[in-house]
Amino acid sequence: MKLYSFLFLCFFYSAYAQQEAQYYQIINAISSDRLKDDVTTLANFGTRHTLSDTLSTQRGIGAARRWIKKQFDKISEDCQDCLEVFYQKNLVKKGSNSRIPFDVSVVNVVAVQRGTTFPNNYVIMSGDIDSRISDPNNYTDDAPGANDNATGMAGAIEAARVLSKYRFENSIVYVGLSGEEQGLFGGKGLAAFAKEKGWNIIGLINNDMIGNIRGVDGVIDNRSFRIFSEPTPPTETEQQRRARRYYGGEVDGNSRQLARYVHKTVQRYMPEMRPMMVYRLDRFGRGGHHRPFNDQGFAAIRIMETHENYTQQHQDIRTENGIRYGDRLEFVNFKYTQKLTAVNAISLAALANAPTAPKNVAIGGMVAPAATFRWDKVPGALGYKIYWRNTTSPTWDYSRSVGNVNSFTLEGIVVDNFFFGVAAIGKDGSESMVSFPSKIMR
Ligand SMILES: [Zn+2]
Secondary structure, X not given: OOHHHHHHHHXXXXXXXXXXXXXXXXXXXXXXXXXXXXXXXXXXXXXXXXXXXOOOOOOOXXXXXXXXXXXXXXHHHOOOOOEEEEEEEEEEOOOOOOOOOOOEEEXXXXXXXXXXXXXXXXXXXXXXXXXXXXXXXXXXXXXXXXXXXXXXXXXXXXXXXXXXXXXXXXEEEEEEEOOHHHHOHHHHHHHHHHHHXXXXXXXXXXXXXXXXXXXXXXXXXXXXXXXXXXXXXXXXXXXXXXHHHHHOOOOOOHHHXXXXXXXXXXXXXXXXXXXXXXXXXXXXXXXXXXXXXXXXXXXEEEEEEOOOOHHHOOOOOEEEOOEEEOOOHHHOOHHXXXXXXXXXXXXXXXXXXXXXXXXXXXXXXXXXXXXXXEOOOOOOOOEEEEXXXXXXXXXXXXXXXXXXXXXXXXXXXXXXXXXXXXXXXXXXXXXXXXXXXXXXXX
């Protein structure tokens, strides 16, 4: 080996090891005590219902969002103003649906950690501010919403605390969304805001209920969690839909690639966890704040506990037949919330360190014993990797690094028998999400 290439390899591997060490540092820095403190504070606002009081300093969604903003401001102070913190507001008109009985200002709290090289690329972690009880329009009675969704909100604040100690090439956004229970209004507002501002969203990881380990069916499990992702974007054209019949892609939309990315990152750095990809937008007939981002064509997924307890969500606080109903603080497992917050933090860090996924990936190889690829080079990428998998596999099981090129032929691989994609590789071995081909070469 020539000396300079040896030196390059030494440098590459030490940078790579450094990056690996950073992920373990991040995982270890997420604190269950701080998560507990924050979930407790949020639950103690009495109710955080979207329609609740906004003037009190003690109770209601106004007090809650001011407190959240204060946390982000404090984190920013500790990192030489590394966060841009602001309210993003949307006026929702009376009668927009049956859960909006009067005009209401739906206010999200946003904190942007600006990327050093690609400030307009965004990775987003969201939780929800608002809560509810049995009657979705009861905005006065106690609705602690400890698990749904103070856990997701506290997770976003804690991720900001930990990740603000580092610098990333792409921007990271930590956000508390409001109006979720009334009809996903906060997410809708922020997705429209992002679209209007021309944000290049790499992906959004929405956290909704990341604190319950005791299922209503009696199962206790603090290791598995669910990653929900829709198969293909709802914004695809009729032409794209028709092309899928011939070239594939039914289970390979941008959100699904994000789900696989998180799955892979967790398997690698948190092997004690059991991520479970669920191949659907959300739970059967139910919704969450990643959906409005999907509606705009952005990659967005939902992270959630595996075992729900229905006597502890959207319930009036009461005891009936010996069952303690309600979304109470005592039911949250903070060690589990810590794990799922770490899942987010390393996924955000990995995406914020990496180049974006290649665009215009084209594939060919009909009636040939080889598969051919071409793609647009990505700013900041030092190389590319072709991934493939059996058509029945949920994960990208095979890969080959192909260097800093914009086309490649995999000899001996028959295009018919696999699904393929291309990822960009950045410095320190960071990797983008996988791009599924969007073009055909003949
Ligand atoms: Zn809910």
